[in-house]
Amino acid sequence: MSNDEDEDRALLALADSVDRPSAARVYDYFIGGETNYAIDRAFAEQVRERVPLIGEYCRTSRQFLGRAVRHCSAGGVTQFVDIGSGLPTAGNVHEVADAARPQLDTRVVYVDNEPIALAHSRMLLADTADPERHHAIAADLMEPGELWAQVRDTEILDLSRPVVLIVNAVLHFIKDQDDPDGIIEFYRELLPSGSLLVLSQMTNENPESEDERQALADLQDYYERTTNPGQLRTTGEFARFFGDWVLEEPGLVYAPAWHPDDETLFRTEPSQSRVLGGVARKS
Numbered sequence: 143m144s145n146d147e148d149e150d151r152a153l154l155a156l157a158d159s160v161d162r163p164s165a166a167r168v169y170d171y172f173i174g175g176e177t178n179y180a181i182d183r184a185f186a187e188q189v190r191e192r193v194p195l196i197g198e199y200c201r202t203s204r205q206f207l208g209r210a211v212r213h214c215s216a217g218g219v220t221q222f223v224d225i226g227s228g229l230p231t232a233g234n235v236h237e238v239a240d241a242a243r244p245q246l247d248t249r250v251v252y253v254d255n256e257p258i259a260l261a262h263s264r265m266l267l268a269d270t271a272d273p274e275r276h277h278a279i280a281a282d283l284m285e286p287g288e289l290w291a292q293v294r295d296t297e298i299l300d301l302s303r304p305v306v307l308i309v310n311a312v313l314h315f316i317k318d319q320d321d322p323d324g325i326i327e328f329y330r331e332l333l334p335s336g337s338l339l340v341l342s343q344m345t346n347e348n349p350e351s352e353d354e355r356q357a358l359a360d361l362q363d364y365y366e367r368t369t370n371p372g373q374l375r376t377t378g379e380f381a382r383f384f385g386d387w388v389l390e391e392p393g394l395v396y397a398p399a400w401h402p403d404d405e406t407l408f409r410t411e412p413s414q415s416r417v418l419g420g421v422a423r424k425s
């Protein structure tokens with residue numbers, strides 16, 4: 143048995159001792175995945191009572207990820223770093239990217255700091271992926287120097303060529319007090335010209351009623367009980383993470399308005415989705 147397999151079994155044993163819901167597993171539950179525990183499901187259903195469409199918001203984020211990956215692949219950028227990749231489930235980046243490019247020239251490094259997500263990602267990759275082109279590592283978005291050194295060490299990517307950096311449905315787990323601006327700027331500086339940045343996050347912009355405004359505030363409070371407290375942001379507060387990179391059409395929008403297809407939830411009323419998304423390119 144390899145060291146990776148030993149490590150993965152040890153990490154999975156952690157599942158028996160989880161004492162708080164995790165954002166990765168709660169999201170997995172909401173989007174129909176199978177890697178979640180009773181504590182996550184109970185928490186998720188409590189959230190759903192207060193924010194009835196939370197499952198649809200999560201599926202909206204996942205759908206945006208798929209469309210963004212197809213868009214980047216179609217544009218010829220074939221290297222992906224997916225930070226906060228989560229638990230593998232339908233629509234993983236390497237599967238979407240490979241489906242978009244039958245020449246199978248896409249390369250993906252998955253990154254998450256949740257040990258159970260890492261273990262499951264490695265198992266999925268062992269079963270379905272090409273070890274020359276796909277890899278999963280454990281690293282923290284908030285420690286960019288260390289994270290990037292690990293990405294480099296995989297030798298999966300040519301970091302002198304354009305990369306798609308994905309931070310999808312993750313930044314709402316980073317509070318402003320923890321300097322996400324400086325962190326995301328660090329990654330923007332590292333990447334070569336022609337690289338793309340795919341970002342989405344949940345928003346508290348323009349609630350329809352006082353009750354919804356309060357429900358979104360409660361959502362933030364509920365997540366204080368998880369391993370991933372965070373904060374919602376308006377479009378203005380979120381736009382800054384793209385820095386001076388140029389937003390691809392249609393810009394930073396409610397995610398369902400970003401190149402919707404027939405499957406896109408909320409496509410007729412994007413602002414009902416409570417999810418913002420955009421893709422920007424480094425000049």
Ligand SMILES: C[S@@+](CC[C@H](N)C(=O)[O-])C[C@H]1O[C@@H](n2cnc3c(N)ncnc32)[C@H](O)[C@@H]1O
Nearest residue numbers: 166169226227228254255256282283310311312
């Ligand atoms: C809501 S899930 C999103 C999963 C996937 N990106 C998607 O869009 O379908 C958020 C993920 O971000 C991860 N995450 C949160 N904070 C992180 C950090 N500081 N470093 C790395 N991953 C993080 C969580 O463990 C979780 O897997």
